[in-house]
Amino acid sequence: MSALEHLPDTDNGLLRFLTCGSVDDGKSTLIGRLLFDSKTILADTMNAIEKTSAKRGLTAVDLSLLTDGLQAEREQGITIDVAYRYFTTGTRKYIIADAPGHEQYTRNMVTAASTANLAIILVDARKGMLTQTRRHSTLAKMVGIPHLVVAINKMDLVDYDQATFESIRNDYLAFAEKVGIKDVRFIPMSALNGDMVVERGDRMGWYEGPTMMQILESAPAAHTEKPEDFRFPVQYVCRPRDSANPELHDYRGFMGRVESGEIAVGDAVTTLPSGQSSRVKAIEIGGQRIDKAIHEQSVTLLFEDEIDTSRGDMIVKSAEAPAALKQIDADVCWLSETALSPARTYLLRHTTREVKAKVARIEYRLDVNTLDTGDAATLEMNDIARVSLKLAQPIFADPYQRNRATGAFIIIDESTNNTVGAGMIA
Amino acid sequence: MSTLTQQTLSHLDWLEAEAIHIMREVAGQCANPVLLFSGGKDSVCMLRIAEKAFRPGRFPFPLMHIDTGHNYPEVIAFRDKRAEELGERLIVRSLEDSMARGTIVLKHENESRNKHQSVTLLEAIEEFGFDCCIGGARRDEEKARAKERIMSFRDEFGQWDPKNQRPELWNLYNARTHQGENIRAFPISNWTELDVWQYIEREQLELPSIYFAHTRPVVRKGDLLMPVTDLTPAAPEDTVEDVMVRFRTVGDISCTAPVASDADSIEKILAETATTTITERGATRMDDQTSEASMEQRKKEGYF
Numbered sequence: 045m046s047a048l049e050h051l052p053d054t055d056n057g058l059l060r061f062l063t064c065g066s067v068d069d070g071k072s073t074l075i076g077r078l079l080f081d082s083k084t085i086l087a088d089t090m091n092a093i094e095k096t097s098a099k100r101g102l103t104a105v106d107l108s109l110l111t112d113g114l115q116a117e118r119e120q121g122i123t124i125d126v127a128y129r130y131f132t133t134g135t136r137k138y139i140i141a142d143a144p145g146h147e148q149y150t151r152n153m154v155t156a157a158s159t160a161n162l163a164i165i166l167v168d169a170r171k172g173m174l175t176q177t178r179r180h181s182t183l184a185k186m187v188g189i190p191h192l193v194v195a196i197n198k199m200d201l202v203d204y205d206q207a208t209f210e211s212i213r214n215d216y217l218a219f220a221e222k223v224g225i226k227d228v229r230f231i232p233m234s235a236l237n238g239d240m241v242v243e244r245g246d247r248m249g250w251y252e253g254p255t256m257m258q259i260l261e262s263a264p265a266a267h268t269e270k271p272e273d274f275r276f277p278v279q280y281v282c283r284p285r286d287s288a289n290p291e292l293h294d295y296r297g298f299m300g301r302v303e304s305g306e307i308a309v310g311d312a313v314t315t316l317p318s319g320q321s322s323r324v325k326a327i328e329i330g331g332q333r334i335d336k337a338i339h340e341q342s343v344t345l346l347f348e349d350e351i352d353t354s355r356g357d358m359i360v361k362s363a364e365a366p367a368a369l370k371q372i373d374a375d376v377c378w379l380s381e382t383a384l385s386p387a388r389t390y391l392l393r394h395t396t397r398e399v400k401a402k403v404a405r406i407e408y409r410l411d412v413n414t415l416d417t418g419d420a421a422t423l424e425m426n427d428i429a430r431v432s433l434k435l436a437q438p439i440f441a442d443p444y445q446r447n448r449a450t451g452a453f454i455i456i457d458e459s460t461n462n463t464v465g466a467g468m469i470a
Numbered sequence: 471m472s473t474l475t476q477q478t479l480s481h482l483d484w485l486e487a488e489a490i491h492i493m494r495e496v497a498g499q500c501a502n503p504v505l506l507f508s509g510g511k512d513s514v515c516m517l518r519i520a521e522k523a524f525r526p527g528r529f530p531f532p533l534m535h536i537d538t539g540h541n542y543p544e545v546i547a548f549r550d551k552r553a554e555e556l557g558e559r560l561i562v563r564s565l566e567d568s569m570a571r572g573t574i575v576l577k578h579e580n581e582s583r584n585k586h587q588s589v590t591l592l593e594a595i596e597e598f599g600f601d602c603c604i605g606g607a608r609r610d611e612e613k614a615r616a617k618e619r620i621m622s623f624r625d626e627f628g629q630w631d632p633k634n635q636r637p638e639l640w641n642l643y644n645a646r647t648h649q650g651e652n653i654r655a656f657p658i659s660n661w662t663e664l665d666v667w668q669y670i671e672r673e674q675l676e677l678p679s680i681y682f683a684h685t686r687p688v689v690r691k692g693d694l695l696m697p698v699t700d701l702t703p704a705a706p707e708d709t710v711e712d713v714m715v716r717f718r719t720v721g722d723i724s725c726t727a728p729v730a731s732d733a734d735s736i737e738k739i740l741a742e743t744a745t746t747t748i749t750e751r752g753a754t755r756m757d758d759q760t761s762e763a764s765m766e767q768r769k770k771e772g773y774f
Contacts, residue, residue, distance in 0.1 A: 057478050057479065125633075125635060126617070128609045132664065136481070137665075297527075301487065301490075330521050342486075342494070449640070462636055
């Protein structure tokens with residue numbers, strides 16, 4: 045592929061993906077290669093990396109310097125936190141979340157995965173499947189990433205051997221079946237030499253599938269796979285009360301983002317929790333009227349009747365109302381160094397709604413390496429468990445596997461205001 | 471269930487919708503936010519996003535500029551004009567005042583004032599009791615920014631702790647603070663320089679004139695073109711040249727350099743931006759080149 049030499053004339057939207065896998069499997073090299081071949085690493089950045097590499101006595105340019113942006117990361121030579129990187133091919137814009145490989149930063153991998161629509165899981169061809177391959181695959185499945193690509197990297201170090209590739213693929217498929225991963229593709233790759241990343245190279249003629257870039261270019265955009273039920277959490281109510289402008293005197297706009305489905309002028313809607321119904325009188329963006337709003341569009345809704353609605357409420361189509369839940373079962377990833385205390389009350393944020401929550405029961409803790417379940421009295425950082433939660437007020441939720449936006453929540457510790465848990469409703 | 475018509479947002483529409491969503495989260499979660507507005511291209515986009523997020527209502531926050539006293543006059547004039555047109559409140563707090571109070575002490579008269587902005591910013595946050603500052607920083611600008619959350623927590627000293635950031639999952643932003651702490655919110659985190667110019671073109675946004683190619687006296691310092699101004703006069707040994715230049719980023723006169731360019735329209739700037747081989751800050755910012763971690767260091771000290 046050539047560099048971006050002109051402005052995109054087609055727009056296939058935006059794809060968010062993450063790279064994950066074990067330490068030293070070549071994530072940084074792959075990202076470097078994608079950025080380099082899409083002309084995103086510019087000359088001065090390259091110079092800076094070259095200088096630092098030389099200063100450290102390295103003979104080759106260390107592309108990990110490109111992605112490890114924090115002083116502590118460069119000192120230790122590891123990735124601690126997620127970095128976001130951008131490139132465009134001329135037809136599509138990409139956001140890469142570069143997730144840490146180390147086990148102690150699992151929570152940051154979950155963070156990166158929560159917004160991704162595709163995951164590239166790197167495997168070192170010499171080592172085959174490792175604990176982190178299984179861990180990250182399980183997490184990717186749990187977080188609901190629809191497309192997985194297993195990149196079997198460092199093929200140059202196994203003489204581009206087809207049998208090695210196939211053996212790892214078979215191992216992975218056996219594991220995937222156990223976890224319930226359905227959409228997975230495999231690519232043999234040498235990120236270092238560029239084989240099968242953007243160019244095919246001439247050393248793996250036996251592989252007839254697409255290159256990494258072809259997969260990225262053809263994967264459905266982040267916003268094309270959404271459930272059809274209309275969900276509109278209210279973020280903010282606009283009441284201008286402009287006495288100088290009588291037209292605005294009675295203006296009441298409900299502002300938010302269409303998290304799923306779509307809405308058109310004239311549709312019958314219900315607001316939750318009040319249960320009051322009305323019809324959509326107008327849809328606006330910044331004061332301009334539109335006929336219809338689609339998923340992930342941020343708009344303002346105006347209704348024919350005056351209905352009581354405020355931040356934290358959920359507007360739905362009258363025929364598609366979700367359940368009001370005061371007790372939920374969820375997969376929770378604990379993110380905090382302070383263990384979960386079943387005795388305490390936490391704040392749970394679901395869409396724009398905040399409710400008090402208490403742990404009713406920890407059903408089981410999952411060993412993401414073996415997929416075995418066991419009992420637990422508490423949760424430590426990076427633990428993943430099925431938890432039953434009691435809520436002070438209802439939330440209007442869908443199962444996470446059906447709707448990522450209305451199935452997800454975070455847990456906040458009010459003493460520190462820290463985000464301490466991430467949850468996915470079962 | 472209705473049949474879904476397969477319509478999707480273009481990448482620019484998606485970025486805009488995300489930015490509107492983030493601004494509304496700030497408005498919904500924070501008691502007393504402020505939008506930082508410098509008159510630069512990123513903050514011009516932020517104003518359009520605020521319009522799309524809150525019109526026909528007024529913005530649920532004032533605008534604020536931390537004036538170093540070393541800004542290009544074209545940018546200051548533009549800043550005032552834009553705030554006036556929008557009918558929104560503009561707060562200006564100036565480094566000169568902090569110097570008079572003795573809270574900023576310069577090493578020497580012509581030292582770059584850029585990093586000292588943090589002091590005045592923190593003073594203003596305290597003065598007005600702001601619990602959130604909305605800024606136009608982008609993750610593609612710099613490697614420390616690439617690591618920063620969209621809602622970035624700062625302690626009561628304004629410090630960013632990069633090793634201990636709040637996890638940020640899905641689009642469930644946590645902007646909660648205790649008294650004295652604040653959040654820096656970055657609605658256009660996921661935009662690149664090219665996205666910004668594409669948005670400016672699409673929305674036909676007005677910009678300060680110095681973003682477009684014009685002839686200006688400069689001195690060559692390595693790869694950088696240093697503008698010759700009253701604040702940054704040429705030294706006796708310097709050769710002053712008149713060069714056709716434009717600014718890719720607009721900041722403090724003493725540390726912002728223009729690039730050679732004859733792009734005098736947004737279309738031409740877009741074409742240049744798509745094919746440039748130098749990063750925005752690499753070509754233009756002296757303050758980022760002092761060390762590998764200069765931005766990270768400044769952010770730890772309260773820089774936005």
